[in-house]
Every structure is written in C-alpha cells, then in structure tokens.
Amino acid sequence: MPKELIAVAPRQPELREYEDPPLKPGQVRIKSLLSAEKHGTTLPIYRGTSPVSEKVYDSKLGLFFPKKEATRGWTAKFPMPLGNMTVGIITEVGEGVENLKVGDRVFGHLPIRETHTVDAQAVHPAPPGISDEALVCVDPAMVALMGVREGNVRLGDKVAVFGAGAIGLMAVQMAKLSGAVFVAVVEPVSIRRELALHYGADLAIDPTREDPGVCIRKATGDKGVDVAIETSGAYPALHQAIRATAYGGTIVPVSFYSGEAKGLHLGEEWHFNRQVMVSGARVESEPYRDHPRWNRKRVEEVVLELFRSGKLTVEGILKPVVPIEQAVEAYRLIDEHPEESIKLGVTY
Structure with missing residues (x-):
C-alpha cells in the first residue's frame, strides 16, 4: 500500500x-x-x-x-x-x-x-x-518575490536579508536581480551562509558571533541598508533588521512568527529612526496592494519564468x-x- x-x-x-x-x-x-x-x-x-x-x-x-x-x-x-x-x-x-x-x-x-x-x-x-x-x-520563491516587491528594492539599493533558508536564499538572488548593489545576509547556520555567498551575497554575518546591526552599518558607511527583509521568523532577527536599516528605510517581515516577541524592543531604534515596516508578503492574502495588475497567478508566472531563464537557481x-x-x-x-x-x- x-x-x-x-x-x-x-x-x-x-x-x-x-x-x-x-x-x-x-x-x-x-x-x-x-x-x-x-x-x-x-x-x-x-x-x-x-x-x-x-x-x-x-x-x-x-x-x-x-x-x-x-x-x-x-x-x-x-x-x-x-x-x-x-x-x-x-x-x-x-x-x-x-x-x-x-x-x-x-x-x-x-x-x-x-x-x-x-x-x-x-x-x-x-x-x-x-x-x-x-x-x-515555487512556494518559497513566490514569498521571496512578494517580499522584494513589498520592500520596493530598486537599482542602487543596499539590502539585508535575515535568515538564509529557502525564502532568504531566493530573496538574495532577487534583490541582486532588482539592482541592489550590496546584499548582506544574517544567518547562524554555516552551510546556509556559504550558499548565500555563492548566490551573490556581498557579506554573510553569523549573529551568534557578531552584532548584525553594527556590522551592516559599518559596511554601509554607518548608514544602514535601504531595505531589510526578515525571513527567519525569529523576533531577535526582526529587532536586528530594524537596527540594520537606515533612517527612513523599509523593513519587510515575511515570516509567520510564533510565541512571545522576546528579543524585539520597539522602544529602541524603531522609535528613533522613522522607518517603515511593511506587511504583505503572504501570497495567499489577496487582493495585493498593487491589485489588479499583480495577483497570485502573475507572481507564480514570474517565478516560473525566472527558473526557466536560469536567472533564479x-x-x-x-x-x-x-x-x-x-x-x-x-x-x-x-x-x-x-x-x-x-x-x-x-x-x-
């Protein structure tokens, strides 16, 4: 059977x-x-x-x-x-x-x-x-595409991706495809950091050994990134995404968070740096903000074309x-x- x-x-x-x-x-x-x-x-x-x-x-x-x-x-x-x-x-x-x-x-x-x-x-x-x-x-690639689009990653931007699971690794590639001139990855697992670098990340940080916020700000002239995409689902990672993002920058949490928000301190950098946090990377939550031009069918079609053309691996x-x-x-x-x-x- x-x-x-x-x-x-x-x-x-x-x-x-x-x-x-x-x-x-x-x-x-x-x-x-x-x-x-x-x-x-x-x-x-x-x-x-x-x-x-x-x-x-x-x-x-x-x-x-x-x-x-x-x-x-x-x-x-x-x-x-x-x-x-x-x-x-x-x-x-x-x-x-x-x-x-x-x-x-x-x-x-x-x-x-x-x-x-x-x-x-x-x-x-x-x-x-x-x-x-x-x-x-296809599923994680669709979520990554939604995250990159919700973050409005544009030519010349500097981006940080928190978490290098399947969604994060796709987001690294898509940020580069979108024209990001610098992509940092924050990930505690070594095999995932190595793959992120192979996919084109410029910097890979182990958050168990280094302070991601400090490392990313130093790598960006003390300014921080334009867009941070948080894919790990860990509240401390979301806090570090806020710390790593420039004044007025954008944070896109794409994860399905669980439990109490331990490690997330909204009274610190979030209170001072006038950033924007965007929800909306859940593929099933329709209609999208750019409806009717974009819907789930179009997101899937784009992902399949990126795979077919070899632009996404x-x-x-x-x-x-x-x-x-x-x-x-x-x-x-x-x-x-x-x-x-x-x-x-x-x-x-």
Whole structure:
C-alpha cells in the first residue's frame, strides 16, 4: 500500500499506509516524484507553537480568537499531513478532465505522499525546462518575490536579508536581480551562509558571533541598508533588521512568527529612526496592494519564468533529500538539528 508522512501529535511524525479513493469526475491521480517541506510555516505548527496551535484565525473578521471563543476559522489539528509542494506524473484522469492527460508532469501544493487523488485544478502542468527541484521551490520563491516587491528594492539599493533558508536564499538572488548593489545576509547556520555567498551575497554575518546591526552599518558607511527583509521568523532577527536599516528605510517581515516577541524592543531604534515596516508578503492574502495588475497567478508566472531563464537557481537548497522510507528520521532531523538542513526534499 502507498505511504504518506503525517504528524499524529506535536513532534510525532509517522509513515502511514492508506488506500487510494475511487477517482471521481474532474479528478486526476498522481504518482509523486519529489516533494518538499515549508520549514518556516509548517515546523511551528508541527511543534505546536504556531499562532494557529492555540488560536483560531477568522478570515472574515481578519482576527485571531482563543479556540474556546471561536465558532469558525483556521486552526491546527492532528493528525496533520506534512509537506508543502509535490511534483508528479498523472497516472489516471477522471471523466470531464480536458486539460491534463496520463503521463503529464504536474506540480502543486500537495503533501509528502506517494500518490494524490485531487481535483484537476489543484495542480498545474510542469513547464518544460524547469526541474523537479525548482518546481518544489515555487512556494518559497513566490514569498521571496512578494517580499522584494513589498520592500520596493530598486537599482542602487543596499539590502539585508535575515535568515538564509529557502525564502532568504531566493530573496538574495532577487534583490541582486532588482539592482541592489550590496546584499548582506544574517544567518547562524554555516552551510546556509556559504550558499548565500555563492548566490551573490556581498557579506554573510553569523549573529551568534557578531552584532548584525553594527556590522551592516559599518559596511554601509554607518548608514544602514535601504531595505531589510526578515525571513527567519525569529523576533531577535526582526529587532536586528530594524537596527540594520537606515533612517527612513523599509523593513519587510515575511515570516509567520510564533510565541512571545522576546528579543524585539520597539522602544529602541524603531522609535528613533522613522522607518517603515511593511506587511504583505503572504501570497495567499489577496487582493495585493498593487491589485489588479499583480495577483497570485502573475507572481507564480514570474517565478516560473525566472527558473526557466536560469536567472533564479535552487542549486544546493534541497538539503537533505531522502527516500520516503527515511522521511520520519529526516523530519526529526530538520526539527531538532536545523544546522544540518536547508529545505527537506523527499523522493519516491
């Protein structure tokens, strides 16, 4: 029987067997080739520390409520599927499906699972010339693109990226593509700093050994950067992003923050330096500020074109990559030893 990776409770991953359901009209069945996880969003939910672990988000009101007070909305529940994006091959097509056929390579927001039976509109045809590895990184690339655009990074700007996971590594490349003349990266994990430098970062700072705010200001003539993009989800990193940003500059937090804001001190530099903090890098939160010219479809199309043209690379981002039989151990690794990983990939 096919297997899927799930969490049965906080920090308890399991491989579970399942049976494929009957194929309904309008659906397709997919055999997975490669899947990847979205560390920054899913790991806090997996750990039980995310805002949606304790509360419910009411999308109609745009507010969080304690679970006992909520009557509707999004909240974390176990067992929960693990994984964010999957590339696969269509093996069956249901009645009424016209745009897809058996043998087509497709991708979509699908969990770590050997097969998928989904509505045809849940997946997209994989463009020729774009690798499976790039396609499972479409999600972080879209978030990075939103962050760079929300920060209004322009030719000649100086930029700092906090966190060099998949989103941060994409943001480094996109900031350079946007014309940034200087890009600094702040990241405690050495393999991520090295990859950021390989991708074109001008400076890589280990925040456990150096003061990022001081280092970045010294590297920019004591002024600070024009734009800071915070991708790590750590409150101390957001505080350092504020410290590293010039007077009147822009800070873009793209992360899904969890827990109390320890290490974030808004009474310090934030109070004095008249900066702008921009929310809006969540891809699902539509309409966008530049609607109707930009929407989720256009963001995805731009990302795919950047991959196709070779202007954006994912070389080295998928680490570790394991067969599904080793997915439980690999998931524990990315949770307990983040210094050994960047973005989990699973093969079948």
